[in-house]
Amino acid sequence: MIATLRHCLIIGLILTSVSTAASHDAPEPLSNEPSWLDEFLDKLGADGEFDADKLIDFSFLPGPFYNPEMQLGVGMSAVGLYQVDDNPNTQLSSLVINALASTNGALGVSMNNKTFLNEDQQRFYLTMELFDVPDVYYGVGYDSNHQPNNRVDFDSRSARLNPMWLQRLFQYSFVGIGFDVDYEQGRNVTAINPDIDGSLVTESSTSVGVDLLINYDSRDNVLNPQQGRIAQLELGIYRTALGSDNNFNIIDLQYSRYIGLREQDVLAWQVRGRFSSGDVPWNQLSKLGGGHLLRGYTSGRYRDQQMLLMQAEYRHHLSGRHGMVYWLGGGVLADEVHHLTDSKVLPSVGLGYRFEVKPRVNLRLDLAFGDGDSGFYFNVNEAF
Numbered sequence: 227m228i229a230t231l232r233h234c235l236i237i238g239l240i241l242t243s244v245s246t247a248a249s250h251d252a253p254e255p256l257s258n259e260p261s262w263l264d265e266f267l268d269k270l271g272a273d274g275e276f277d278a279d280k281l282i283d284f285s286f287l288p289g290p291f292y293n294p295e296m297q298l299g300v301g302m303s304a305v306g307l308y309q310v311d312d313n314p315n316t317q318l319s320s321l322v323i324n325a326l327a328s329t330n331g332a333l334g335v336s337m338n339n340k341t342f343l344n345e346d347q348q349r350f351y352l353t354m355e356l357f358d359v360p361d362v363y364y365g366v367g368y369d370s371n372h373q374p375n376n377r378v379d380f381d382s383r384s385a386r387l388n389p390m391w392l393q394r395l396f397q398y399s400f401v402g403i404g405f406d407v408d409y410e411q412g413r414n415v416t417a418i419n420p421d422i423d424g425s426l427v428t429e430s431s432t433s434v435g436v437d438l439l440i441n442y443d444s445r446d447n448v449l450n451p452q453q454g455r456i457a458q459l460e461l462g463i464y465r466t467a468l469g470s471d472n473n474f475n476i477i478d479l480q481y482s483r484y485i486g487l488r489e490q491d492v493l494a495w496q497v498r499g500r501f502s503s504g505d506v507p508w509n510q511l512s513k514l515g516g517g518h519l520l521r522g523y524t525s526g527r528y529r530d531q532q533m534l535l536m537q538a539e540y541r542h543h544l545s546g547r548h549g550m551v552y553w554l555g556g557g558v559l560a561d562e563v564h565h566l567t568d569s570k571v572l573p574s575v576g577l578g579y580r581f582e583v584k585p586r587v588n589l590r591l592d593l594a595f596g597d598g599d600s601g602f603y604f605n606v607n608e609a610f
Contacts, residue, residue: 272583274547282306282321285583289604291326295360295379299328303606307584313345317447320587322606332359340448349392349400357384361412362526363427366511368559368570371528374598378424380412384509390437402439406462407469408432410509431507432471435464449607450586451484452492464510474504482610495538496610501563502531512559514572515596517603518610520557522574522596530559534566537574537610549580551592553609572597 271285284306292298306321319341326334334357341350361382364371390404412427441458445451462476482496498519500512512533515523520535537555544550553576558569576594583589583606592603 272581272589274582274584276307276318276585278309280308282308283584285587287583287589287606291328291604295362296326296328296332297330299326299332301326301604303589305583305587305606307587310341310343311345316342316346317449318342318585320449324606326359330360333357334359347394349394349402351390351392351404353386353388355384355386357382361427362524363412363424363508364527364529365422366508367530367561368528368572371530371559372570372597375419376422377527378415378417378422378427380415380424380427382410382412382427384408384410388437390439392439398442398444400439400441400443402437402441404437404439405468406433406435406437406464408434408510426508429508430471431509432469433464433474433507433510434469435462435476436468437462445484447586450588451482451494452490453484453486455481455483457481464504472505472507472510474502474506474510476506476510477501480610490543492541493538494541494608494610495536497534497536498610499534500532506531514557514559515599515601517592517601517605520555520572520574520596521553521576521592521603521609522594522601523572523599524601527599528557528559528572530561532560532563532566534558539609541580541608547582549582549588551578551580551590551608553577578603 270287271283272287277283284304287303288300290300302325304323307318309316309318322338324336326332336355339352343350359382361380363378363380364376370376387407388404390402392400392402394400409432411430415424415428417424437460439458439460441456443456445454445456458480460478464470464472464474466473478500480496480498482494485493487493502510502512511529511531513526514520514528514533514535516525520537535555535557537553539551539553542550555574556571558566558571560566560569574594574596576592578590578592580588580590588607590605590608594601
């Protein structure tokens with residue numbers, strides 16, 4: 227309850243600032259001077275513009291946070307845009323670096339890079355992560371995950387490297403190949419229920435595999451689509467011959483649609499499934515929750531072999547660089563694909579604030595509610 231009230235207070239402050247900002251957009255005969263907030267954001271590079279004369283045009287967005295797992299901390303997002311070729315019709319490449327540190331010793335840094343080459347005939351994507359943060363484990367499957375007393379707290383040390391090269395085949399079609407290296411190990415394990423065995427998370431897990439991708443992508447912009455669609459199949463093949471601890475496969479399917487409406491509003495919806503087979507390690511199970519896959523649930527709580535979700539949101543442009551988002555969604559988990567239709571649906575509903583820090587790059591603050599759970603998210607770019 228306290229966490230929920232805190233989230234409501236935060237959203238209230240956000241909505242107040244949005245209302246104030248919107249009122250400042252109205253004509254004011256007395257003064258056209260920029261506000262102190264505009265001047266501060268300009269100094270951080272969050273001016274809503276792109277400077278092509280810079281090698282990488284960066285914005286820096288610091289922000290404090292608090293949650294029960296990490297306690298009080300501070301995060302920093304650096305958002306950089308750049309252009310590889312001189313064609314103005316090629317969408318801007320991006321580099322997003324996120325870092326965090328908290329009073330209980332949590333540390334983490336991640337980098338997501340999307341580079342568009344040769345007038346977008348080739349694309350290079352790169353994800354790198356390095357974290358030492360608190361995490362949770364509730365076992366496997368809805369029945370176990372839904373029980374609050376099954377919670378196991380632990381400190382997770384993890385690292386990931388995932389590059390991907392994409393080649394355009396036709397106007398809207400790409401094929402891609404890459405590899406994925408993922409390591410995780412838990413320590414300082416504490417179980418609420420002494421009868422729950424949390425020793426599994428202390429076993430280190432190294433997963434090394436090859437990624438194969440094919441998609442149809444007619445989105446007008448990868449970072450923040452306002453129209454178009456993407457239909458994508460990604461296959462991950464993990465084998466001990468490549469250095470993996472386990473032999474297993476992961477199929478990730480997604481279909482997302484974006485419909486532009488009046489006044490720059492967008493209706494977006496997505497269906498996504500993640501299906502695993504073989505000797506799947508605990509940290510590679512399909513998960514629901516977090517800032518992208520069904521907001522409103524603690525990341526790591528709900529996990530099983532198979533996952534299916536649907537989410538839809540209305541992205542409402544307010545004025546200037548400000549906007550709001552409203553969404554609902556639902557997801558299911560199961561051990562087998564044919565059991566998904568019999569599984570309990572986990573609902574998600576929420577609202578969020580958007581601020582454009584660079585062209586087609588939004589800072590997002592989302593407040594989400596699920597079944598007995600909730601979450602507040604501070605991220606760059608949309609959930610999908």
